[in-house]
Amino acid sequence: MGDPKGFLKIGKKPAGNRPVHERIGDYSEVEQTLNSEDRMLQASRCMDCGIPFCHWGCPVDNLIPEWNDLFYRGDWKGACDRLHSTNNFPEFTGRICPAPCEHSCVLNIGEDPVTIRENEVAVVERAFAESYIKPVPPEIRTGKKVAVIGSGPAGMAAADQLNKAGHSVTLFEKDEKIGGLLRFGIPDFKLNKRTIDRRLEVMVAEGLEIRTGIEVGRDISGKEIIDQYDAVCLAIGALRPRDLTVDGRELDGIHFAMEYLTQQNRINDGAYVAYDKRITAKGRKVLVIGGGDTGSDCVGTAIRQGATCVTQIEILPKPPEKRADDNPWPYFAKTLKTTTSHEEGCERMWSLSTLRFIGMQHRVTHAEVEEIDFPGTRQQIETDLILLAMGFVHPEHEGLVSELGIALNTRKNVEVDNRMATNIDKVFATGDAANGASLVVTAIASGRKVAKKIDDFLLSFVF
Ligand SMILES: Cc1cc2nc3c(=O)[nH]c(=O)nc-3n(C[C@H](O)[C@H](O)[C@H](O)COP(=O)(O)OP(=O)(O)OC[C@H]3O[C@@H](n4cnc5c(N)ncnc54)[C@H](O)[C@@H]3O)c2cc1C
Numbered sequence: 354m355g356d357p358k359g360f361l362k363i364g365k366k367p368a369g370n371r372p373v374h375e376r377i378g379d380y381s382e383v384e385q386t387l388n389s390e391d392r393m394l395q396a397s398r399c400m401d402c403g404i405p406f407c408h409w410g411c412p413v414d415n416l417i418p419e420w421n422d423l424f425y426r427g428d429w430k431g432a433c434d435r436l437h438s439t440n441n442f443p444e445f446t447g448r449i450c451p452a453p454c455e456h457s458c459v460l461n462i463g464e465d466p467v468t469i470r471e472n473e474v475a476v477v478e479r480a481f482a483e484s485y486i487k488p489v490p491p492e493i494r495t496g497k498k499v500a501v502i503g504s505g506p507a508g509m510a511a512a513d514q515l516n517k518a519g520h521s522v523t524l525f526e527k528d529e530k531i532g533g534l535l536r537f538g539i540p541d542f543k544l545n546k547r548t549i550d551r552r553l554e555v556m557v558a559e560g561l562e563i564r565t566g567i568e569v570g571r572d573i574s575g576k577e578i579i580d581q582y583d584a585v586c587l588a589i590g591a592l593r594p595r596d597l598t599v600d601g602r603e604l605d606g607i608h609f610a611m612e613y614l615t616q617q618n619r620i621n622d623g624a625y626v627a628y629d630k631r632i633t634a635k636g637r638k639v640l641v642i643g644g645g646d647t648g649s650d651c652v653g654t655a656i657r658q659g660a661t662c663v664t665q666i667e668i669l670p671k672p673p674e675k676r677a678d679d680n681p682w683p684y685f686a687k688t689l690k691t692t693t694s695h696e697e698g699c700e701r702m703w704s705l706s707t708l709r710f711i712g713m714q715h716r717v718t719h720a721e722v723e724e725i726d727f728p729g730t731r732q733q734i735e736t737d738l739i740l741l742a743m744g745f746v747h748p749e750h751e752g753l754v755s756e757l758g759i760a761l762n763t764r765k766n767v768e769v770d771n772r773m774a775t776n777i778d779k780v781f782a783t784g785d786a787a788n789g790a791s792l793v794v795t796a797i798a799s800g801r802k803v804a805k806k807i808d809d810f811l812l813s814f815v816f
């Protein structure tokens with residue numbers, strides 16, 4: 354540990370965010386960065402605890418005390434290498450991970466955890482700036498071919514690991530660009546898409562083959578892919594959104610969150626979307642239904658588009674400000690989360706169930722909602738744009754999954770055994786497709802895990 358008393362001398366200093374009035378005028382990243390000196394002092398706050406609960410909290414098992422120590426000592430390259438030994442893409446998690454590690458940090462007993470996520474992104478950004486992250490193609494190729502279908506963080510991590518292990522990997526993606534929800538779901542103000550392109554350049558230089566604009570199961574059959582490759586990995590996400598089938602659902606002005614967010618991300622990337630196809634919040638009273646990350650991203654996007662007002666409603670009760678007695682440290686704190694998008698101007702309401710949508714001349718004008726608690730008061734919220742952000746139920750079954758006859762579990766996700774194998778020979782599954790909608794960090798962890806299982810499977814034929 355660099356400085357055993359660092360946590361006593363140095364207070365927590367987060368980098369903070371750009372001022373609201375400035376950031377709502379663009380889609381650039383909201384979060385700022387600290388200067389290197391202050392950031393290294395923040396790393397010195399890590400106590401190198403005998404039992405690093407942060408490590409237990411991190412789904413990719415990042416060696417948090419180790420790289421914070423290297424970082425504090427100024428060994429940026431060492432810190433970067435240590436970080437990459439467990440996490441393929443610290444530049445993504447360092448930006449958008451909800452940081453369960455910080456919830457488990459021993460200093461969080463005093464609600465002052467080490468700024469682990471921000472330290473992580475500082476290390477990897479310095480590493481890119483100093484060109485420590487360079488293509489390192491595998492020295493030996495195994496002669497085995499793997500198809501990874503779906504290029505979100507799970508597919509990217511699996512492809513990266515398998516390529517590094519010397520297999521010849523092709524990453525198939527139905528969209529025009531790689532990244533899955535990193536690219537088309539998560540807004541640019543949380544994750545600048547250049548970070549995905551920059552990482553892909555390294556992966557391609559290391560020998561990864563990329564094929565975009567190909568939906569496996571439609572443009573090419575799953576059977577053909579199985580015939581052509583030694584192993585196939587399904588990383589197709591859990592993209593079927595949860596719907597709200599109440600009266601008035603067919604009215605104009607009601608959209609799934611992903612239709613809305615995807616369109617704005619494409620526009621930011623320079624795509625042309627015809628005016629009559631645009632879903633815009635400009636001049637509209639926006640109602641976001643669903644209180645999670647996706648809903649919050651809709652709030653931030655609507656504010657940037659010039660919404661008159663934004664309301665977000667959630668069916669669950671308002672979480673407590675402080676941990677409840679049955680939710681102690683070191684578990685993830687189930688407390689009220691106020692995101693940067695909420696700070697930008699949004700009314701939030703809890704414990705509300707949506708009964709019906711009301712409209713005039715085919716366009717929605719109100720949502721009728723009811724309190725779920727007694728006495729269950731009803732009210733109508735005036736709105737002319739409703740965004741449904743109630744989560745995702747399971748992967749899309751039409752196409753690839755049904756063509757191959759992939760078995761599903763009780764939650765209708767892809768069923769896998771302890772080898773992460775599906776019921777179809779040489780077909781494996783990972784990420785949200787197998788686990789249900791989750792987080793970027795759990796998708797990366799799952800991608801790394803399936804890569805190891807596929808590697809074991811392929812090498813069992815070699816030796
Ligand atoms: C709006 C939004 C905001 C979020 N914000 C956060 C956040 O801040 N932090 C966080 O940790 N997590 C966040 N998440 C969750 C996170 O993005 C997902 O858990 C993660 O991306 C799942 O990774 P994945 O690789 O399993 O699947 P996905 O990212 O969904 O990728 C699946 C890919 O497979 C492709 N595909 C599907 N079928 C086929 C086919 N037949 N052929 C070819 N390609 C196919 C899809 O086009 C897609 O690109 C957010 C999710 C959403 C929707």
Ligand code: SF4
Binds near residue numbers: 410411440453794
């Ligand atoms: S990946 Fe997430 S949980 Fe793991 S160290 Fe980084 S911020 Fe923490």
